[in-house]
Amino acid sequence: MTKKTKITIDYSRCGDGNGIDPRECCKCLQTCAPAVFLLHQTLGAEEPDPFDPKKWRVTPQWPSLCTLCMNCVKNCPVNAIEVKQ
Amino acid sequence: MCDLCMKHGAGGKWYLNSKHYSDKIAEQYNLRDFLLEQYKNFEQVSMRKVHGFNAVGLDYRLRMPVIGRIMKNIAGNMLHSTKPPSDPFKPEGHIGQVVPLEDAIAILEECAAEPIIEKNCMCRYMSRGIKEACCINFGVMSEIISKLPRFIPEKDKFHLTRKEAVDRFTAHNKKGYIGTIWFGPFPYINNLCSCENPECAGIRPRFDFGIMSIHKAEYVIQLDHNRCDDCRACIQKCPFKAIEINPLNKNVKVNLDKCYGCGVCRHVCPQDALYLCPRDTIPEVRGRY
Numbered sequence: 001m002t003k004k005t006k007i008t009i010d011y012s013r014c015g016d017g018n019g020i021d022p023r024e025c026c027k028c029l030q031t032c033a034p035a036v037f038l039l040h041q042t043l044g045a046e047e048p049d050p051f052d053p054k055k056w057r058v059t060p061q062w063p064s065l066c067t068l069c070m071n072c073v074k075n076c077p078v079n080a081i082e083v084k085q
Numbered sequence: 086m087c088d089l090c091m092k093h094g095a096g097g098k099w100y101l102n103s104k105h106y107s108d109k110i111a112e113q114y115n116l117r118d119f120l121l122e123q124y125k126n127f128e129q130v131s132m133r134k135v136h137g138f139n140a141v142g143l144d145y146r147l148r149m150p151v152i153g154r155i156m157k158n159i160a161g162n163m164l165h166s167t168k169p170p171s172d173p174f175k176p177e178g179h180i181g182q183v184v185p186l187e188d189a190i191a192i193l194e195e196c197a198a199e200p201i202i203e204k205n206c207m208c209r210y211m212s213r214g215i216k217e218a219c220c221i222n223f224g225v226m227s228e229i230i231s232k233l234p235r236f237i238p239e240k241d242k243f244h245l246t247r248k249e250a251v252d253r254f255t256a257h258n259k260k261g262y263i264g265t266i267w268f269g270p271f272p273y274i275n276n277l278c279s280c281e282n283p284e285c286a287g288i289r290p291r292f293d294f295g296i297m298s299i300h301k302a303e304y305v306i307q308l309d310h311n312r313c314d315d316c317r318a319c320i321q322k323c324p325f326k327a328i329e330i331n332p333l334n335k336n337v338k339v340n341l342d343k344c345y346g347c348g349v350c351r352h353v354c355p356q357d358a359l360y361l362c363p364r365d366t367i368p369e370v371r372g373r374y
Contacts, residue, residue, distance in 0.1 A: 004145055022214075023214065025214075026213070026214030026215070029212060029213050029214040030213055030214060030215070033283070034283055035212040035213065035283040035284055035289075037212070038128070038131060038132070038211055038212060039128065039210065039211055039212070039214050040128035040129055040131070040132050040211060041126050041128055041129055043129060043132065043133070059132065059141055060141075061131065061132075061140070061141055061143075061144075062144045062289075062293070063142065063144065063145070064144040064145050064148060065144065065293060
């Protein structure tokens with residue numbers, strides 16, 4: 001079996017109300033050719049249409065499609081993403 | 086005819102059966118509350134656990150030999166479910182099909198229930214963080230979207246007439262966006278999307294992982310070799326990488342197995358060499374939806 005790609009995002013620098021708001025940055029989402037990342041509300045969010053930046057984060061949902069181009073790592077303004085194989 | 090048409094088409098195509106667009110069905114299943122609950126936190130749906138499996142990193146499990154097959158089956162059954170929808174946090178009965186431009190125009194002109202709106206594509210917002218107005222909604226869905234500000238387009242017009250909706254859809258299709266029609270949830274049709282390949286949350290599971298989340302169109306593309314002058318514009322345009330170069334004689338050829346029948350390649354062909362043919366008339370791909 002091939003090695004698994006592990007993508008980790010440091011939520012103390014991006015999302016969850018810390019550091020930057022992922023809805024305004026979106027650099028990782030837009031530079032990723034196979035669209036590995038997903039922008040979403042955290043599972044606790046219940047109210048309709050949460051504007052609260054604490055309720056939003058980015059998750060690498062499909063790491064198996066990652067091509068290891070490292071564009072997300074290079075473009076992240078707060079260096080929150082780490083990609084390992 | 087695909088199995089959806091056999092069961093729900095009343096002798097024709099399932100998406101041209103106007104019964105599925107009626108407000109009566111929406112009231113019968115109480116879809117106003119159900120859809121509002123679902124779309125309030127739509128982005129979460131793909132993060133929730135599926136039958137006890139964590140959705141993050143699910144892709145590696147889908148590629149395992151036995152577990153992957155079981156999980157694909159479970160996911161396929163959930164999407165094809167015909168039971169009354171019960172859990173708004175699961176995409177139950179949310180099955181769709183690729184539609185070419187002609188059929189989409191027929192839907193918008195004949196079937197779609199008023200009011201018709203255009204909203205920001207949620208798949209593109211989830212996967213790219215951009216707000217682009219290109220999904221057309223009908224009926225009950227239109228009323229719900231007006232309560233959720235992040236889906237309302239800022240610059241473009243929100244409520245559309247039938248003719249405007251046709252014009253907007255045609256413009257998206259010519260840009261290369263794939264038209265798709267969706268049950269959401271079964272048996273109510275309320276979505277006519279125009280999306281691209283890696284972004285669309287419905288095409289991705291089928292294209293990359295083989296989950297039956299969307300059916301191929303009732304059509305398949307054919308290439309007239311007498312007209313084709315090998316300019317290769319269609320190869321770049323095809324969102325499913327179904328048009329290839331024949332390695333023997335360097336001509337353009339269509340890989341019918343990969344073709345979803347969306348027909349967007351026709352718009353870039355300067356020679357009009359590409360045309361759609363009903364899938365049932367081509368023995369190679371008959372019955373493979």
